[in-house]
Amino acid sequence: MNDSIEDPDAPAPGSRRPGGRTARTRAAVRDAVLTGLAEHGYPSLTVEYVAERSGVHKTTLYRRWGGVEGMVADALDLAGEDSWTPPDTGSLAGDLRALAREVVEGFGDPARAAAPTAFVGAAFQSPRAADALHSFYAERFRRCEEVVSRAVDRGEAPATTDAGAVVRAVSAPLFLRLFVTREPVDGSLADQAADAALAAVAAGVYTRRTGAPVTGARNKD
Amino acid sequence: MNDSIEDPDAPAPGSRRPGGRTARTRAAVRDAVLTGLAEHGYPSLTVEYVAERSGVHKTTLYRRWGGVEGMVADALDLAGEDSWTPPDTGSLAGDLRALAREVVEGFGDPARAAAPTAFVGAAFQSPRAADALHSFYAERFRRCEEVVSRAVDRGEAPATTDAGAVVRAVSAPLFLRLFVTREPVDGSLADQAADAALAAVAAGVYTRRTGAPVTGARNKD
Numbered sequence: 001m002n003d004s005i006e007d008p009d010a011p012a013p014g015s016r017r018p019g020g021r022t023a024r025t026r027a028a029v030r031d032a033v034l035t036g037l038a039e040h041g042y043p044s045l046t047v048e049y050v051a052e053r054s055g056v057h058k059t060t061l062y063r064r065w066g067g068v069e070g071m072v073a074d075a076l077d078l079a080g081e082d083s084w085t086p087p088d089t090g091s092l093a094g095d096l097r098a099l100a101r102e103v104v105e106g107f108g109d110p111a112r113a114a115a116p117t118a119f120v121g122a123a124f125q126s127p128r129a130a131d132a133l134h135s136f137y138a139e140r141f142r143r144c145e146e147v148v149s150r151a152v153d154r155g156e157a158p159a160t161t162d163a164g165a166v167v168r169a170v171s172a173p174l175f176l177r178l179f180v181t182r183e184p185v186d187g188s189l190a191d192q193a194a195d196a197a198l199a200a201v202a203a204g205v206y207t208r209r210t211g212a213p214v215t216g217a218r219n220k221d
Numbered sequence: 222m223n224d225s226i227e228d229p230d231a232p233a234p235g236s237r238r239p240g241g242r243t244a245r246t247r248a249a250v251r252d253a254v255l256t257g258l259a260e261h262g263y264p265s266l267t268v269e270y271v272a273e274r275s276g277v278h279k280t281t282l283y284r285r286w287g288g289v290e291g292m293v294a295d296a297l298d299l300a301g302e303d304s305w306t307p308p309d310t311g312s313l314a315g316d317l318r319a320l321a322r323e324v325v326e327g328f329g330d331p332a333r334a335a336a337p338t339a340f341v342g343a344a345f346q347s348p349r350a351a352d353a354l355h356s357f358y359a360e361r362f363r364r365c366e367e368v369v370s371r372a373v374d375r376g377e378a379p380a381t382t383d384a385g386a387v388v389r390a391v392s393a394p395l396f397l398r399l400f401v402t403r404e405p406v407d408g409s410l411a412d413q414a415a416d417a418a419l420a421a422v423a424a425g426v427y428t429r430r431t432g433a434p435v436t437g438a439r440n441k442d
Contacts (some may be wrong), residue, residue, distance in 0.1 A: 028327070043264050043346055120401055121345025123262055123337070134403040141402070165394075170416060172393035173386075180341055180396050181362070181389070182355040196390060196421035203420035205413060 025077065028054040029061065033075040037118035038111075042072065042125060073132035074120050080136045086144045093198050094153035096170050099144060100190035103174045109187060113178075120179055125159050151201075162206045169197040169206070237254050247299065249275040250282065254296040258339035261333075263293065290349045297353035305363045313372035314419050320365060321411035324395045329406060330431055333379060334399075341400055362388050378422050386427045390418040 036045045045068050048201040051058040065071040071158035087098035123130035141164055146162035157166075173193040177183040200206060253274035257266045272279040286292040309328035310318035316424050328334040362385055369384035378387075398404040421427060428441040 041346060121342065123403065124342025124345065125262060130403050133401070137402040138404075165413065168397060169394055172397040175392055175401050176389060176396050178392040179345075180354070181358040181402060182344065182351050183359075184228075192386065192426060195390070196417065196426045198428050199424035200417035200420040203416075203423070205416045205420050216371075 025054075025056055025060070025064075026195040027055055029065070029071055030075040032056075034073050034115045037122070038114035039074070041070075041118050042122035042129070044160070045072070047071075065196070069126045069128045072119070072126065076119055076129070076132035076136050080139050080220045084140075084143065086147050088147075092147065092154075092156045092201070093194070095147035095151070096166075096194035097191050098199055099167065100170050100174060100194040101187060103171050104185050104187060104190045106137065107178050108194060113220055117179070148201075157201050158204065158207055160208045162208045165206045166197055169200065170194050180189070233426040235290075245294070246275075246277055246281070246285075250277055250286070250292055251296040251299045253307035254292050255276075255336045257291070258343070262339050263289075263343035263350070266293070268292075281307045290347045293340070293343055293347065294353035297350070297357050301360050304363065305361075307368050309371070310366075312423070313368065313375075313377045314382050314415070316368035316371070317415035317418055318366065318412050319393050320388065320406060321395060325408060325411045328395070328399050340399070340423050367376040372422075379425065379428055381429045382422060383427045383429045387418055388424055390417050390421065390427070 029050060032050040033045070036049050037052060040049075045063050046060055047068060050056070050068075050071060051061055060066075060094075061071065065074060065217040087095050087102070089095050089098055106116070119129065119133060145163035146169035148157060148161055148166050151157040151162060152159050170193055173196070174185050175187070176192065177185050250271060253271045254266070256274060257270050259399050261270075268282050268289060271277070271289075271292060272282055278357070282288075282292065286295060295407055306325070310316050312318055340350065340354055340357075344354045365388035366384035368385050369378060369382055372378040373380050375384060391414055394417070395406050395411065398406050398410070
């Protein structure tokens with residue numbers, strides 16, 4: 001679920017605008033930002049570093065991105081433009097477990113986790129990074145909701161299930177340990193997180209109440 | 222559940238060593254660190270700021286704490302020495318909801334949330350802060366486990382319930398939104414998080430498997 005911000009070698013999302021020099025520049029800057037975040041973290045990321053690493057002139061960087069905050073936010077925006085879709089295993093139980101396992105696989109490996117972790121950390125210091133992170137995850141979780149709508153179609157979940165709350169519940173115990181309590185995560189913890197969300201779905205905890213405000217996910221965008 | 226790192230006016234835990242000048246100095250430094258984190262965030266916190274704010278000489282600060290990292294870690298250690306205990310409402314459902322509501326109340330108010338949020342952010346940049354944050358939450362959640370052991374005594378949960386996993390599950394959807402997806406939290410979301418954990422307990426998701434590794438909380442300290 002986090003491939004695009006983990007893998008600087010993935011096809012550049014900017015190449016949607018085919019062959020464009022602008023798209024290539026944007027992707028080069030994104031790659032340099034990811035490398036810089038992974039190696040040094042947000043507080044040490046400088047325009048000078050990105051210029052040297054990307055081969056894009058500092059003047060261009062300042063003109064197009066304004067500075068480090070803008071480049072980090074744009075790298076996250078680009079990460080959100082990939083074609084990732086959630087797993088489709090044929091059951092809600094399987095899909096939720098697969099989603100949770102993707103989180104553990106993505107963040108369990110320190111090398112792959114460094115850049116996305118730095119994005120989460122950058123949001124504590126940069127309001128623009130925080131906005132970009134919010135949008136990134138809003139879109140990610142929106143795509144994940146498909147596993148719940150398929151479950152509704154199969155009769156595995158009530159039609160009134162708040163899909164956004166369910167898919168957030170699956171990641172939440174993992175992100176708590178990765179980013180707050182700093183505890184290890186593994187496959188059995190992933191399964192537990194998925195199974196807990198499934199049990200809560202079955203118990204009707206995530207059922208949207210008609211006429212009442214939705215209690216779960218409230219994407220602002 | 223987070224009172225001590227939210228409220229710089231709480232009785233100084235260091236005063237355990239009664240009347241000690243050392244304890245007073247430690248508390249003064251802690252207060253300055255909390256104010257600095259709340260007002261400026263971790264990257265802008267300097268020894269100079271703490272010296273001016275606390276009235277403790279820079280030389281003393283460097284000698285006793287080494288620098289900003291050490292002062293932040295010690296402020297977290299001090300926060301963990303308070304006498305907070307989890308709610309006791311008479312039922313597991315009530316206790317879990319009360320725990321979740323404490324998180325929302327503590328972090329829903331930007332003024333109260335600033336310092337503890339800065340601690341979470343600091344852990345992305347400082348290994349010592351990350352260790353201190355890990356210890357703080359390990360101890361916090363250890364205290365929370367009491368709500369599960371009381372529930373076991375009342376026959377509300379299986380004796381094999383992994384209490385650490387349950388109490389982490391209650392906070393997780395809230396911390397996800399506060400620190401990762403940057404979405405609002407409120408009382409109904411708190412209730413939902415608590416009810417989901419309760420449903421998963423009832424379904425046996427958090428049952429420790431005898432003879433198998435514990436899948437949930439694994440405190441290292």
